[in-house]
Every structure is written in structure tokens, then in C-alpha cells.
Amino acid sequence: MTDRATTTTTTVSVRARGGDGRLPGAWALGLRRGALEIRQFFRQRDQVVFTFSFPVVFLFLFASIFHDDVQGSGVTASQLYVPAMMASGIMSTSFQSLGISIAVERDEKALRRLRGTPMPAAAYFLGKIWLVLFTGVLETAILLAVGTTLYDVPLPTSAARWLDFAWIFVLGLTGCALLGIAISSVPRSAKSASSVVVLPFLVLQFISGVYISVDSVPGWMLDLGALFPLKWLCQGLRGVFLPDSAKVLEQAGDWEFGRIALVLAAWCVGGLALCLLTFRWKTRRDG
Secondary structure, eight states: OHHHHHHHHHHHHHHTOOTTSOOOOHHHHHHHHHHHHHHHHHHOHHHHHHHHHHHHHHHHHHHHHSOSEETTTTEEHHHHHHHHHHHHHHHIIIIIHHHHHHHHHHHTTHHHHHHTSSSOHHHHHHHHHHHHHHHHHHHHHHHHHHHHHHSOOOOOOSHHHHHHHHHHHHHHHHHHHHHHHHHTTSOSSHHHHHHHHHHHHHHHHHHTTSSSOGGGSOHHHHHHHTTSHHHHHHHHHHHHHSOGGGGGGSTTSSOOHHHHHHHHHHHHHHHHHHHHHHOOSSOGGGO
16 A cells, blocks of 8 residues: 555656646645545545544443533533543544554655655655544544533534634644654554554543543543643533533643643644654665
């Protein structure tokens, strides 16, 4: 599949040359690369089913087990899980997906072959971003549909709340995607990629308020989770989709939208810096 991707990219690049022999810009090639990434993703049916069903299954399990009213919050435990699983789904389609797939492509030398084509390096990353954006939007829409239909999670009624949802989604997805690109350089081989990426993601879900309500997580764990974007992504989405009465469950007793924006934006900048410092087109054994 990666060989076909490399060949297709090279062919598209060559055919796209204008009369003066120049290639299109990185944005145009990145869009074509993104379309290719999306087509390849949907050709792998088992990956598609797992990616989109995993958060939905976990939402159903946790919401079925813990469904009582949360005292003093005006919401049920089931409703608390909906925005949390949405945040987890966003990080899954960005951080986890990119961290594993790029490590595999590097190990299979697909990145080296792509680097040798006329395609600008930026087009490769733009293609990945288009893939993450597409799958992230679809994953979020599925979870939102399940949450509103089965667990009575109300949709925001004001334009301000939808605007909050938009910037939280974009900043959260971007920060997690950049972190995924950065961590893709850690695995030494394709075989170890899943373990290296999934373990920290699993730990973050427990200490960031995804599987366990934040009022039940020890303070030092929440402080540790606050160093990463998932905790703030969960908190922001709770602020969008839950009533203000649920603020009492937060560590600070407030949604803290300003702090959420600062932390997620900082992760976008910091994640980009990490990518620039750590990304490699070759494996360590290739030198």
C-alpha cells in the first residue's frame, strides 16, 4: 500500500507540471496527497471499523455501567462520558493514528522513497493533516449523534458555544496531531510502534477525565494530566455540551475556557517545535 502511495504521488507530481515544467505548490500537492491518504484509509476496512467503533463501544459500556445522576451537577454520569469520549476520539484519530502510521511508513522505507520524489516535504504533512481533519470530524459527528440520541446530551443553543466548540476542536486536533508526528520518531521499528504510542495514550485517558470523572481522580494525577492536551480537550468539550451546573465537578470549579485556549495553543506551538527537532525520514539503523 505504501509503495502504491509513493508511485501515485510521483506520478501525480510529474503530471501536474505546468508548461514551464514547474510543480504545483505545496498546498495543491498537499490537497492531492490528502485525498490519497483518505482513499487508502477507507480501503483498509478493519482499520476503519476499529477507528470509528472503538470510542462508541467504550461510550456505550461506560454509560451503561455508570448512568446515575451525579449529585449536585445536574447531569448524569452517561452525559459526562459523551464529551470525554469525543475528546478521546479526537486524540485517537490524530495522536494515535499518526504516531503509529508514520512510524510504520518510516520502517517500511516509504518515507525515504517519498523524500526522493519531486513532492515538497510540506505536502506530505499537509496530506496527513487532511486525513486527520476528515477522520476527526467524522468521529466527532458519530459520537455526537450517539450522545444526543441515546444519552440526551443537549446541543448548544448559542452561536458562542458553537464557536467555542470550533476552536477547541481545531486547536485540540492540531496539538494532538503534531504530538503524534513527534512521537512517531520514538519507536525503533514498526513492530514496536503500537506499544510505544498506545501506552501513553491509555494512561492519559485515565488521568485526564475520560474513563474516570475528574472529581474522582487524585489531584496529583490531574496535575500530571494537565501538562498534556487531552485533559483540556475533555474539559472544553464538557463546557460546550454540559450545563453550567456541571462546573462543580471540575478541578477549578469552572470551565476555564481562557486557560484551555492558552494550553492548547501552546501545544500547537510546542508540538510544531518537537516535530522540527525530532522528525526523521529514515530509521535509526539507516543512519
